[in-house]
Amino acid sequence: MTFTLATWNINSVRLREALVVALLRNEAPDVLCLQECKSPLDKIPVEQFRALGYTHMIGRGQKGYNGVAILSKLPIVETAAADYASLGHARHIAGRLENGVTIHNFYVPAGGDKPDRTVNDKFGQKLDYLTEMRNAFHADRPEKSIMVGDLNIAPREDDVWDHKKLLKIVSHTPVEVEHLAQAQDAGNWVDVTRQDIPQGKLYSWWSYRSPDWDAADKGRRLDHIWATPDISGAAHGSRILRHVRGWEQPSDHAPVFATFDL
Template sequence: MPFTLATWNINSVRLREPLVVRMLEEESPDVLCLQECKSPVDRIPVEKFRDLGYTHMIARGQKGYNGVAILSKLPIEDVGDRDFASLGHARHIAGRLENGVTIHNFYVPAGGDVPDREVNVKFGQKLDYLTEMRDWFHAERPEKAILVGDLNIAPREDDVWNHKQLLKIVSHTPVEVDHLGAAQDAGKWVDITRQDIPDGNLYSWWSYRSSDWDAADKGRRLDHVWATPDISNAGHGSRVLRHIRGYEKPSDHAPVLATFDL
């Protein structure tokens, strides 16, 4: 039975509850993974989500920062979280569907503005977070799993609006790309979005700093959908809901979707 999964950095689920409701009404994915919820779990506004059929939620939250949640029409079991790099942040949660598929929802640290861990603690934390992801995937050898989230790295040259200009900009530096690639390789994760859309520029984030983000189109693909090799061939129908970046008072991220025939 196929199910559709969406991932979206919402940049405050309480502030943007109407946008979440609108997206759920328009697209009706079976599972929605949110990042940067910026809310304690008990303050997430679940009532309207439940009215739309999203009667299952697992989440980790903290006031004003970080936070991850999985909203689901399908029964889903909370199978825990990990505090990668011991940051004390709500950045990971995992849930298991009744078909045995485990969904990992990640919000990787952004890393600050300076790509040098000697002068920027946040950049070092980001690299350490990715290293611990790599080591965990090596140890756990995930199977029948999907990984989604705001990974805060655009790995390919065509995942950014200008590869050469962004080589020294956090989110596209070679050291970040290498660390993300090592984590991906450790779990043998398949990039489902690029499996479906292998060629051409593709973005999921556009800065608030751009007065006309759509015309300027200086985007980056920071939001990802991966799957383990045993189920990667079941993934299809990937798309980025670019138009949602144009909603009133939007997140700077657009949702990314994929369907799995499992």
């Protein structure tokens, strides 16, 4: 079985319903994981998605904030929805496909503006969230699993436009990178995107604050696809659809894709 999976922080699925439809129509991934849906689950506009063959959806919704959903052409059964750091946020959903593959969809807290938990509670919440992810993967080592989402951290030097300038900027600070690495190591996760594209600058997010995001190209790779070692070798075809960031009224994130032969 070959299937293609995509992850995309949509920044309001109701506001950008047409963009989701365009992506599904143009690229036709078998599974699309969305973050920051900003909608209760029963208010997500699923009719056009279903008309395109995405007849299965699992998720966790929240009015105006957060929210994660998995749209799928393939049958998928919900298996978990964790509330790490006890934030009461809709930030995780997991489901299992009929081939036994479990898909985790995460929206890790952004962490606010100041990388100091003594003056910024949101940064502390982000670190605590990552710590609890690590602990969960230690306690129940994942197998035959894929983990995707907006993890809100660009871990490598070539995952940001300027490593030195961003060392004190939330999303690329050493303490965040270390926390993410610990969560990755705990689950023995393989970074599929970098497995396929091991060298070079690679971004999935460009700030709305840049009036000409494409020319300035001050991006960060915040969106990730990981897999457990038992299936990571079956992954290929990784790509980031940069041009989608240039669509009308876009999300500030671009979709990330990978294909698995399983």
